[in-house]
Amino acid sequence: MMNKSILEVSGLTMDFGGIRALDRLDLDVGPKEIVALIGPNGAGKTTFFNCLTGIYLPSAGDIRLVSPQTGKQSRLNGLKPNKITKKGVARTFQNIRLFSQMTVLENVMIGRHCRTSSLILGAILRTRRTRKEEQETIDKSYDILEKVGLSEQANEFASNLSYGAQRRLEIARALATEPFLLLLDEPAAGMNPQETADLVTLILQIRDEGHAILLIEHDMKLVMSLSDRIFVMDYGKKIAQGAPAEIRVNRAVIKAYLGEDEGPDNA
C-alpha cells in the first residue's frame, strides 16, 4: 500500500428497515490513488457512496477522512452533505443530476459555491471583493470546462448536451468544489467506446493533478486498466480486495458475477 490513506472506512453498516444494505464494510483510499468499487447490481455500491457523502446516515461504523494538505483527521458520520463536500469529497451521480435549466458554465459555477463566500450585501453592493470573487469563479469554472472539453458549449443549457458530455459535466462540476477525493458513480455508463477512451484519459489526468478517485463502474475493461486497487462487493459485504490482477482470478468474485442469481436492481 502507498503512504497513509486519506479515506478510511471501517465496519460501515447501513440498515433500511429490516434490510441490511451494507454489512461491516472496510475500505481505504490512499492519496492520488484510483480505487474501483465493483459488484453485481444491488450489491450496495451506490448506498455506500450515499453514506460517504452524507445523504444517508449510516447505522454503524466509521468514516474517517484525512486531509492530505493539512493532515487533519475528521469523522464524516452524521455530517450534512454540504459539510462533507466542503471537507474535500465530491461526487457524481449515477442517474445524472445536472441543473438542466442552467447553462453548462453555471453548473460548474455552482460547484464553486462552497469555495466562495459572498452573500446578500456583497451581491447587492457588488464590492470589489465580490466582483473579484465572481470573476475568479467564472475563470476557474471555464478552466475546468476546458479540461473536460466542454468550453465550446459553456453557454448552452446543460440539458442540450449529449449523454457523454453530461457525464463529463458532472465530473467538471464535482472538480469545481476542489476535492481531494472524487467519487465517480458509473462515469462510463451509456458512453460509446470513443467517449469511454476519452474518459480514461480524463480520469488519469485528474489523478495526476493530485486527486484520489474512488469509482463505481461496470465496464470491466475500464476498471482493470485504470485502477490501482479494486474492492468487490456482493450483498452489502466486501468479498475481495486487491490489485486488478488478483481480482481477475479471485474465486469468490467469479462466483459472485457468474455463479449466482443477481439481486434486484437498485444500485
Next chain:
Amino acid sequence: MITVKEVKRSLLVSLWFVFLTFPLMVIKVNPYERTVSWRWRNMVYVAIGTFVITLLAKAWFARKEKRMARQQDSCHLRLPIIQRILQKPGYRNSLAVFLLGAALAFPHLFSTYQANIMTTALMYIVLGLGLNIVVGVAGLLDLGYVAFYAVGAYSYALLNLHFDLGFWTVLPIGGLLAALFGVLLGFPVLRLRGDYLAIVTLGFGEIIRLILENWNAFSKGPSGISNIPRPGFFGLEMSLDQAMIYMYYLMIGLLLVTIFVVNRLQDSRLGRAWLALREDEIACQAMGIDKTRTKLIAFSLGAFWAGLIGVIFAAKTTFVNPASFTFMESAIILSIVVLGGMGSIVGVILGALILVLLPEYLRALSEYRMLAFGAILVAMMIFKPEGLIANVRRSYCYHGKKSNTALKNDE
C-alpha cells in the same frame, strides 16, 4: 387546421360542461320566498363558451407541437419579440428611459385618482418581485406571503399607536420584523418537501390573520386600527392630493431600488444557488450548498419586502384591519408571479400591471377578478408554464471576451 373530429370532440366536451354546470348555473333557489328560477340562458352561454375554449385549446396544442417539431430540425431558438427587444442594450436602455419618464410624468398628466391606482399597482409589483425571489427563483411555494405583509402593516400601526414612531423609522423596522418572522417560521419548515411547505405557509398566514382578528387587546380585533399618519416629508404640511402624489413617487423610488437589488441578487452566487436549489436539492447539497441556510435567506428576503410594502400600505390607507390580509391576497400576488413568468423581473412587472390595472379600469370585469386569477393560475401552468416573459439566463464573459453572445431562453 380544425378537423371535423375535433369539432365533434369539442361538442362532446361542451355537452359535458352543460351537464356539469347545470345545477349551479341554471337553477337558483330562494329559500326564504321558496321560489325557483330557471336560468336557461346560462346553459347556452356555457355550451358556446366551453365549445369555443375547447377548440382554441386544441388549436394551441397543435401549434405548440408543430413549433416543437420545427425546433428540433433547426436547434435555433426564436425568442419572442419582447425578449429580442430586451436583449439589445440600445433598445433596452431607451425603453427603460422612456418608461421612467412616463412614470415620473404620470401624476401630472393624469388625475390624482389615477396616480393613486398606479401607486397600488406599484405596490403589487414590489410584492410580486419579493415573492418572485421565494417562488420564482428559489422554487419555494409560499402561500402565506400575506402574513409578512400583515406584520409590516401592523408594525407601523402599532408602533405608531403606542410609541408614536414615524413612517421613516418604522419602514426598516417593519421590513426587519417581517424578515425575522420569516426566519422564525422558515427555520423549522424549510426542510419540508415543497407541497408541505406550501400548506404550512398557508396555515401560518391564516394563524396570523386569526390572531389579529381575535386578540382584541393587541390588535383591536376586526375593527382594526385607524388614523395612521401618512409618511412625512421633512415635516412639510401636505394636502391630501399632495400626499397621494408623494406616495406615488415614494413607490417609484422603492420600485427602482427593488428592481436594482433583485436584479443583482439573481445574478450572484446566491442567485445561482437558489436556481440550482429549485432544480435539484440533493445535487445542490452534494455541491456544497447549505440547503436550509440558502432557502432561509430567500424566504426572509421575500418576507422583508412584504414587510416594507406592509408599512407603506398602512401609511397609504391610514387604516389596517385583518380583512386586508386574507389568503386571497397571497393568491393575487402568486398569480402575478405566475402570469408574468417565474424568475423574470420584467415579467412580474407586466403581470402586476395587467392583474391590478385591468380589473380597475374594466369595472365590468372586476366582479370576475378572483375567478380570473384562479383561471390564470391553471391556464398558465397548462399552456405557458414559463409565463408571459420567460426568465433569460445570461452568458458569462471569460477573460473579458464574449464567448457566446446568444442568450438562451429559459423554457
Next chain:
Amino acid sequence: MDYFIELFCSGLTRGSIYALIALGYTMVYGIIGLINFAHGEIYMIGAFTSFIVATVLSIYGFPLAAIVVVAGVAAAIWSSAYGYTVEKIAYKPLRHAPRLAPLISAIGMSILLQNYVLLAQTSDFLPFPELIPEFSFVEPIAHIIGSSDIVILLTTTVVMLALTFLIKFTRIGKAMRATAQDRTMALLVGINVDRVISATFIIGSALAAIGGLLIASHIGQINFAIGFIAGIKAFTAAVLGGIGSIPGAVLGSLILGLTESFATGYISSDYEDVFAFSLLVLILIFKPSGLLGKAETKKV
C-alpha cells in the same frame, strides 16, 4: 361529566365528517402524490348541489325521505363529475411537469371553483333545509347527543365500511392499491392507470359530497367559502394520520375533531381554527410522516 360527553360526541361528529373529506386527500395523494387543493371546493360543491336539489324538491312538495335520497345521490354524482373534470383539466396535462406546476394549478382550481359558485349563486349564507328529523328515542339524551350526530356517525361508519370493502376486494380497488405502490409497475402489468386515477378522484369526490350534505344539514347553513377551511382541516387530519394511509386519515380526523371540540369547549371558541392550523404546523415540523404513514426514503 355530561359536558365532557357532549364535547366528546360533538368531537366524534366533527371528526367523522373531516374523515369523509380527508379520505379524498389521502387517496389522491397515495396515487399521484399531489395535494389536491381543490378538494375542499368539491366538498363545497357537494353541499351546494344538495342544497339546491333539496330546496327545489321541498318547494315542489316531495316527501322528506325522497328529498334526502335524491339530494344525496345528486350531490355525489355532481361532485364526482367535478372531481373527474378537475383532474382531467388541471392535473392530467401536468403529470410529468415539475412538482410546483400541479400544485399551483390546484390552488388556481380551488380559487376558480370558489368564485364560480360565488358568481353562479350568491355570496350570502343560505339556510340549509332540515333533512334529518328529530328522532323521538334521542330525546332523553338530547342534551348530550343530537339526532343529526347519530345519523352522521352511522352514515360515516357505513361509508367507511363500504370503502374498505371496495379497496380490499374489488378489481378497481386492487388496481388502486397497485398504482399507489408503484405506478410504473402497475402500468407494466396492464393496469389502466389513467382510469385508476379518475376512479380515485370520483370516489374521493363522492365521499366529500356526502360529507358536504351531512355537515350542511348539521350546521344548517352554507356559503361558497366553506370549502376552504374544511379542506385545510381535513388535510390536517390526513397529514396527522399519515398522508397516503386510509386508516390514518380516519384516525387523524377523529383526533382532530376531538381536539377541536375539547379545545373550543374548555379553552376558547375564538381560536377554533387556530388550533387546527397550529396542530398542522406542529405535525409537519415534528412528524411529517404522521401517525400511521411511512417515512419517505429519498432515492438517489
